[in-house]
Amino acid sequence: MLLWLAISLMTGAAIMAVLWPLRPRAGDGVSDGQADLAVYRDQLAEIERDRAAGLIGAAEGEAARTELARRMLRVAEADAADVVASGGDRRRRVAAVVALIGVPLFAGGLYFALGSPQQDGQPLAARLDAQPGQADVAILVRRVEDHLTANPDDGRGYEVIAPVYMRVGRFEDAARAWTNAIRLNGSDTRRQNGLGEALLAQSGGVVTAEAKVAFEAARTADPADPRARYFLGLAAEQDGRPQEAAAMWSALAADSPADAPWRPMLATALARVGAPVVTAPGPNAQDVAAAQQMSAEERGAMVRGMVDRLSQRLAENGNDLDGWLRLMRAWNVLGEGDEARAAAAKARVQFAADTQALGRIDALARELGLGS
Incomplete structure (x- = not known):
């Protein structure tokens, strides 16, 4: 019922917005031309009577008749203009009829074609209880946030929401979620890398001191982890130590499989610091010299x-x-x-x-x- 009331009010407002400029102005459709002509005819008859009675001369009578003729001509021209303007009035009336009938019919047909009038209203709480496949990302985020508000010590919930925050660009929230996950679930390579990347995104690509600490913790948990090793090399480059960055990235390239997905990124980074790209594991120049x-x-x-x-x-x-x-x-x-x-x-x-x-x-x- 409330929906139809709202639709009726919006339709009425739309119709008023269309009809208001078309409303009739004061005097629209009312012409005084016929009344003026009747007055002028009476004045002509009176002039004729005065001249016949000798009250005015022939010259004065002729001048008065000429003046009345000019006035009657102006009235006739005004009536012709009113006839032309009446066509505009008709167009306004047609537009008004279209607004009164066409707008509601069009809006109603559009709603019945695209809307769901047979379904009852569904409040937000009911939508939040929908199946995950039927809910969009915003609703899923809201569900997890409500759960974490009620259960602030659920470390698993923070791990679930942190990558979603990253995907939607909420980097500060992602960093906070990873921090809570580490606090509640302990430190490991995945969580520390997640925190470091969130801080990196939040700073616009700069490996801050906090992000570097996170990546170092990830490398401590897994010395072979390629993600932490790459970003620590990036930190060295940004700190003005390109040789150290080249050594870290070269070592990572040497340890990486030939089809590793991060190899193109490594090649770009090595070229940026002027280091040769290690295409596959094998002996380096020092190994050959020692041999x-x-x-x-x-x-x-x-x-x-x-x-x-x-x-x-x-x-x-x-x-x-x-x-x-x-x-x-x-x-x-x-x-x-x-x-x-x-x-x-x-x-x-x-x-x-x-x-x-x-x-x-x-x-x-x-x-x-x-x-x-």
Whole structure:
């Protein structure tokens, strides 16, 4: 009922807004032309009587008649203008009828076509109880916020809401939520990285002292974590220590798989500080220089150590096809044909669904004499 009352009031207001400029002005449709002409005719008759009675001369009578004729002509011209203006009056009346009938019909038809008149009103509390798939992000945020207001020690709730705050651009709220999650649930790599990124976004991309503390805590919890290592390198760059940033990013690139999603970002960062991009794990210039001073046994041990590290990395993340091919060659160079064939077999299992990758593995196996 209240909805229809509101619709009626809004419709009435819309109609008044349209009709008000079309309202008739004072004197609209009223003409004094006929009355004036009647008066002028009476005056002409009176002039004729006065002249016949000798009360005025012929010249005076003619002058009076001429003046009345001019007045009657002006009245006739005014009547003609009123006739033309009456067309504008008709247009205003047509517009008024359209406003009175057309606006309500159009608004009602639009509501019945796009609205839901058959449904009852649903207050906010009922919408907040809707299923998550039926609620938008704002309502979901409101639900979690209401829950946290009633349960301020629910650390899990803060972990749920913090990433949502980040997605909607509420960085200060995200940082506060991650801080509460750390306070209630303890410090770990994920929570500290979340806090650091929220502080980073809040500061417009600057790794503040607070953000750096968070990233250092994340790296302490997991020294291999790429996110913390990258942002600590960024902190070094922003602090005016590009060489330190280059060393941190180069080490991260050396430890990262060839298909790691953060490699393009690392390449950009390394180019920014003028450092060469490490495309794949392997010996650096210092390793090569040191190897030249070693005995044959020492060089063999160093090479075997690198091969073992490559094999261990591929066991943890086998999506690096080039790494498998390097491992097959390395074992073959060391004279470990069985290890090379085992690496080829593992690579075939890893890339069983990739025809192109299998072709490269088989081609190298034939080249090395490992069989197909």
